[in-house]
Amino acid sequence: MSNYDVINSNAPRVDTPAKAKGKAIFIDDMSMPDMLFGALLQSPIAHGKILNIDISAAKKLKGVKAVVTAKEAGLIPYGVSPARYDENVFCHDNVRYIGDEIAAVAAVDLETAIAAASLIKVDYQELPALLTIDDAMAEGAPVLHKKYPRNICAQVNQEFGNFEAGLKESDIIKTTTFKSKRQDAAFLEPQGCIANFDKLTENLTLYSSTQVPHYVQRILSMVLKLPIGKVRVIKPYLGAGFGIKAGTNTMEIVSCLLSMKTGKPVKMNYSREQVFMFGRARHQFVHTMTTGVKKDGTLMALKNECYLDGGAYTSFGIATVYYSGSLLGGPYKLPNMKYDGYRIYTNKPACGAQRGHGGVIARACWEQQLDMIAEELGMDPIELRLKNMMVTGDITCNDFNMSSLGMKECIEAVKDGSEWNKKKGKLPKGKGIGMACGFFVSGAGYPIYRSDTYHSTAVIKLTEDGGTALLYTASSEIGQGSDTTMAMIAAETLGIPLSDIRIESGDTDFGVDLGAYSSRQTLMTGHAVYDAAAHVKQQILEVLAEELNISADEIDIKKGIIIFKKSQPDFSKLRERYIKEHRGWTDNPSADDPLTFKEASRIAFLAKGIISANGKYKPHQLGGKFKGAAVGTSPAYGCSAQIVELTVDEQTGQITIDNMIDAHDCGFAINRVSVEGQMEGSLSMGLGEAMFEEVKFDSKGKIINADLAEYKIPTALDMPPVKAIIVESSEPNGPFGAKEVGEGAIMPTIPAILNAVYDAAGVRIFELPLTPERVYQAILDYKNKKAS
């Protein structure tokens, strides 16, 4: 049993009552007096030159309050990473995808705004639409962005160790190519925002469905030329984000611009179709990998070549193209690794970061290949993995420090939990079992912009009666449970019950927090919260020590009670003072009660005024001096192993996932139920990508399945029973030993399914998704090949 009172338990989430009762306020629920509605004019063609924009008819429509184009918005480039600021608020020269923003309208209601946007006349000279990587890289193809010839948005060439030398020492060499499809994260809540600019004070407030209030604040400040201090970004409750809401979207800037023009609040929302058109979810990846191993199964070398279909802009893509190489550095001991990655611009919506950023398809390709190698070696796939597995303290060839790594424990947990030994190779025809491993960062080691900034700050202050601790953090609760996690860390550190913490989060006025991306908040915000809470506690202990004339070291706080480690001093005078302060109150302590946190806090207030403290965190110096080392280095790495059991209907190609078991090393579970929730959610998302999901385009570059009927995420009926096993390796760099779970748990899902399909049907499939037709065709080809 743990010695903790609050953390490491199954705590009900602090936001559950509001959400269960429908009281939680999302952007769509919000409105303000005099609020206007904004609508965008988006390009109907995938690629073209803008010859003329005529807004006169739109301006004349009754109810229209402002029409803006690039002329009003200016041409300050922005994006996600300063290394690739390649977006403007509105197109001024070319349009680059169907949905590229050209103009916007603010009007008294949404109907009028949409009608006005449709009255804006744009003349185009159409250009060839480059819809595939091959189109975009072809000799003589038009260039989307002048600075990037051949439409190569980003190129990475890295070698750690010596791949060729490693290959020479190998006995088995295997090469495979693997292709995935563009994803949509299909979060429930489409992006939306309300901007409110006060013309008198020149203060701008943006309420937005974002994962990263801090980054949005910086971009708004930069593009709209406002001082950071005049820009406040507030995130209400969020219907998830999965990475897509981790950059600034066009509406966030446009609504502010429209509010600055009109002096009125302006609300904008994406429709579901616009969510697809804006994109920014997982890229399509094509990986070709060559792996060399010795006869005994020792991994010697990996060459990984990857092409990413990036879409029209970079978004997170510069990080993505690094991650799709760097995240294969672990969790296996791999002495030689070569990576060549190319992110290509195409005339489609930009791709960006999605759960498991950049690493998911690389992992799927490689973990399937490892199973093929195991088969050739006559080795159990689990044995091959265990043989090469890193342990705590190992450092990868690309300088990732595995400061904790419970990978072996994860593998053993799923092996035992699934009865692997009884099943592998022994299941009836049509049934299969497969496994895979994966790992992921616990927060990016560096902010997206180069800076010495703290990654997280937190403020805790106590109410003057001592009864409640107020926690202020700019971190983002997006549905993942971070508010509960932070409140639990504060409660545990202060030594008070969770119910005595009130958390406010997601507001740039509360401090600096880089936000919810790269699985960073538990570790980073968690540290800042711990820091703040520890300082608040210390102040109370110091006041108490002085009042009681004992040493602060002799006092502790637990479950809201003051603990005297040695003998109990006479605190009756303190209690008398406290009761005098609260004369007539009904909840005063009686003489025999132990001294409480509440009493001590009031006494501390009387001595010092409001008791508050600032907590802060930034990572220590991390490894890697090479170009691109910033992508993948992290204070800690989470890891997981999964086993999937499934049935293949060989006549139809339909796959039924029967069972999934996942073990994840999260270092230490602050809230166990949230950790399990993240594991289950990751598996569901991975299952969808493996089996169903693909954003499809017509020959003109228009998405043909921009809705949740035709873009198929798993339904409840597609999800099998999931067994989630928490492994705790105690991470030295994490608060209470905690590290990530939000993204890493998706890593093994796709390859575990692929490996189980092989076990069930004897076919290796190298393209996603595993639609019935693709599986059927693979089985047919396999049978024909066998027959001939």
Next chain:
Amino acid sequence: MLLPKFNFYEPKTQGEALSIMNEYGLKAKLIAGGTDLLANMKRKLLSPDALVGISEIEEFKNLEISDKTIKIGSCFTVSAIAESAVIEKKISALAVGARALGTPLIRNLATIGGNLGSARPAADIPPSLIAYNAKAVLKSVSGERTVLLDKFFKGPGFTEIQPNEILTEIIIDIPDGYYGAGYINLGIRKAQDCNIVNVASFVSLDEPNGVINSARIVMGCVGPTHLRANAAENILIGNKPSEKLFQEAAKIAESECKPIDDFRASAVYKKAMIRVLTKRTLDIAVKEASLK
């Protein structure tokens, strides 16, 4: 996506509804659950001047059961079909189709009349109804007529219903003797899916383990409307069910369907699946018939 503007009528009686339709004709659309219609209106594929809501009309929501027939009102919901014990017992393949449609939320709103009237070649309700030889009752101010569902569909989105008519009722004559039917739909995922292929098969036997005296095989998603596999049906009649016979029938059905390539699947795959599902639905039908 916003709905276009329209007038809304909500008649309380059948007579009132019929006279509104008589007045508006093509300019009006009937709405019951709206699960298909409203989505198409938001996409601006349809923008009728008026919507006529008929789900408050009690007689359209009836389920009437006698020894010989089952009559289902056109506004009877899909979830009510899925949960009806009588339907499950007498015409089980319809219940299977109902359970395959959409999600619980959609099924609570969607109606049998809407699923027929929208005339989607991939719809879940029509194949089994056609297999049971069901009929549709169409009414107008000037009278009523009954149309076999097999002759009801004219193309994607088009049916026998005239602009002034309302589909009020579906009639299924309960077959005599030893009969059974099977319905299978195949999609990408297990629910809320647009089918790639669906098949319903009906057989009746002259006695338990006897010869097949009638058969209907209905194939969805493989033509502009649901198709009958006539040649496959013909080789079944007069024969005793057997593995070999059903395989042969399935093979013929495959040759009778006319799918196209689309973004959901290739024509080649759809044809192959017609064969698999025909065989499997025949197996279900005969199993059920033998248990009667």
